Amino acid sequence: MSFVLEKHWDRLLKEIAACEVAVREIETDLRLRAMSNDASDRELALLRRLKHDLLYRCQNLREAFIALLDKSSIAAE
DSSP states (O other): OOHOOOOOOHHHHHHHHHHHHHHHHHHHHHHHHHHHHTTTHHHHHHHHHHHHHHHHHHHHHHHHHHHHHHHHHHOOO
């Protein structure tokens, strides 16, 4: 892997880690709000949607970069 790709891979890993932290925070907030008497169904649905969207984004970032790396390594051979 070239220096440039390695730099961007490291950046991507940091981005994914931050995304995973955000997902855990949302899960905690979701549990707390679900136990609360004043949480609306709409608020809980929005938190669930945000969590799923972040998870989807993290997965896609990782898989897309890995796919690109595989294609570039095949092309280099």
